[in-house]
Amino acid sequence: xxxxxKHVLLIxxxxxxxxKSLELIxxxxxxxxAVTCVLTKAGAEFVTPLSLQALSENRxxxxxxxxxDESEMGHIQLSRSADLVVVAPASADLLAKMAGGHADDLAxxxxxxxxxxVLAAPAMNVRMWLHPATQANVATLAKRGxxxxxxxxxxxxxxxxxxxxxxxxxxxxxxxxxxxxxxxxPLAGRHALVTSGPTHEPIDxxxxxxxxxxxxxxxxxxxxxxxLGARVTLVxxxxxxxxxxxxxxxxxxxxxxxLAACQNALPADIAVFAAAVADWRVANATDRKIKKTxxxxxxxxxxxxxxxxxxTLARPGPERPGLVIGFAAETNDVxxxxxxxxxxxxxxxxxxxxxxPETGIMGGVENAVLLVTAGGIETWPRLAKEExxxxxxxxxxxxxxxxxxxxxxxxxxxxxxxPLPLRARAAEQTEVGGGVRPPGSENTAP
Ligand SMILES: Cc1cc2nc3c(=O)[nH]c(=O)nc-3n(C[C@H](O)[C@H](O)[C@H](O)COP(=O)(O)O)c2cc1C
Numbered sequence: 054x055x056x057x058x059k060h061v062l063l064i065x066x067x068x069x070x071x072x073k074s075l076e077l078i079x080x081x082x083x084x085x086x087a088v089t090c091v092l093t094k095a096g097a098e099f100v101t102p103l104s105l106q107a108l109s110e111n112r113x114x115x116x117x118x119x120x121x122d123e124s125e126m127g128h129i130q131l132s133r134s135a136d137l138v139v140v141a142p143a144s145a146d147l148l149a150k151m152a153g154g155h156a157d158d159l160a161x162x163x164x165x166x167x168x169x170x171v172l173a174a175p176a177m178n179v180r181m182w183l184h185p186a187t188q189a190n191v192a193t194l195a196k197r198g199x200x201x202x203x204x205x206x207x208x209x210x211x212x213x214x215x216x217x218x219x220x221x222x223x224x225x226x227x228x229x230x231x232x233x234x235x236x237x238x239p240l241a242g243r244h245a246l247v248t249s250g251p252t253h254e255p256i257d258x259x260x261x262x263x264x265x266x267x268x269x270x271x272x273x274x275x276x277x278x279x280x281l282g283a284r285v286t287l288v289x290x291x292x293x294x295x296x297x298x299x300x301x302x303x304x305x306x307x308x309x310x311x312l313a314a315c316q317n318a319l320p321a322d323i324a325v326f327a328a329a330v331a332d333w334r335v336a337n338a339t340d341r342k343i344k345k346t347x348x349x350x351x352x353x354x355x356x357x358x359x360x361x362x363x364x365t366l367a368r369p370g371p372e373r374p375g376l377v378i379g380f381a382a383e384t385n386d387v388x389x390x391x392x393x394x395x396x397x398x399x400x401x402x403x404x405x406x407x408x409x410p411e412t413g414i415m416g417g418v419e420n421a422v423l424l425v426t427a428g429g430i431e432t433w434p435r436l437a438k439e440e441x442x443x444x445x446x447x448x449x450x451x452x453x454x455x456x457x458x459x460x461x462x463x464x465x466x467x468x469x470x471x472p473l474p475l476r477a478r479a480a481e482q483t484e485v486g487g488g489v490r491p492p493g494s495e496n497t498a499p
Pocket of ligand 1: 065066067068069070093094095096143144145146147176177178181
């Protein structure tokens with residue numbers, strides 16, 4: 054989205070997360086959005102006016118009683134000059150002032166005087182966030198129409214864990230875009246292919262090999278991409294999850310059927326392979342139920358490797374989706390294994406998670422992932438799988454924003470005309486040694 058006609062007034066309060074406001078300014082400026090910063094006295098302990106000024110390419114305001122500021126701009130004009138007022142980070146203190154109608158510094162005065170929509174991104178220690186006073190203030194503000202993004206849950210600078218982390222700048226940006234242009238959805242016109250759930254590999258007509266994948270993560274990703282406007286084809290193994298709204302479902306059972314359904318769904322701009330595809334199928338599966346033998350001996354099953362769906366669809370060529378994302382379910386050395394897998398498979402990003410039984414992730418409702426890209430490894434906090442999906446969708450939208458919109462190109466032409474930026478592509482990758490894959494590690498997300 055271009056925000057080139059828009060103007061954001063960004064209020065930065067005193068919190069450890071204030072440094073992330075610098076990245077938010079960069080993202081807004083990259084979209085052509087004008088940014089004017091207001092810094093609280095405490096905020097200036099964490100980021101300097103000089104950094105804000107350099108990144109926003111605009112004057113930074115901090116003092117309510119500056120004669121020059123009042124003659125040039127004035128706090129009332131400042132409060133109304135923007136299309137949207139964003140408070141990021143919003144400290145517990147500033148939220149309390151907003152709820153109480155205080156106006157004892159420039160930030161709180163601007164917030165009381167503004168007639169524009171306000172978006173707050175809270176950030177504070179988990180106890181401060183969960184305190185009934187803060188919760189009551191947030192409820193009051195939400196009732197008055199203040200919009201909120203976050204906070205996220207995760208490890209905090211104060212070595213505690215829980216809700217209170219500032220939302221990541223791309224998420225705040227997505228919330229800003231949604232408020233400034235509610236009708237617009239950043240993935241409109243894009244086609245996303247998502248796989249989800251386990252595969253079932255038959256032994257005979259009544260028995261099969263399966264795994265513990267619930268499909269919750271893949272289904273949530275399909276829903277999150279659809280919410281951002283993408284046309285989504287969800288290729289799903291057998292799951293008990295309800296169908297995500299607004300998504301075209303292709304139901305399959307085996308890995309071979311999943312590969313065929315994915316290939317049939319091309320071309321796609323985005324492909325997210327979250328399914329837990331069985332690495333092997335039974336070579337000698339029978340058409341008739343295998344009977345118990347009188348002597349009690351067990352039948353011998355011989356296994357054969359399934360097609361590698363991620364590697365097949367990530368292979369360079371005109372049909373390759375613009376952004377290919379694989380999942381890695383690991384039980385040890387998660388970062389190392391995921392980094393190697395990204396290169397080995399030729400995909401752009403890997404979402405890696407630790408599925409050791411003690412994490413409760415496989416089949417559970419939460420996920421703690423690493424996002425591995427050509428640019429490095431990001432550690433995301435443990436979040437509900439729906440939140441992981443929303444974050445991933447926001448990151449995908451951000452990556453595709455930097456590429457020209459593909460438009461209605463004929464099949465096969467898109468990849469040639471719409472290359473992703475370097476950081477989102479694996480074009481520079483080289484194959485690394487095959488290595489030995491742990492059982493069940495193929496393309497798997499819980
Ligand atoms: C090192 C340090 C980190 C802090 N981090 C936070 C924070 O993340 N969130 C918060 O609400 N307050 C935090 N505080 C407290 C605020 O800075 C303090 O409440 C201040 O009065 C907020 O002022 P403001 O709301 O005008 O910006 C922190 C204080 C210190 C000294």
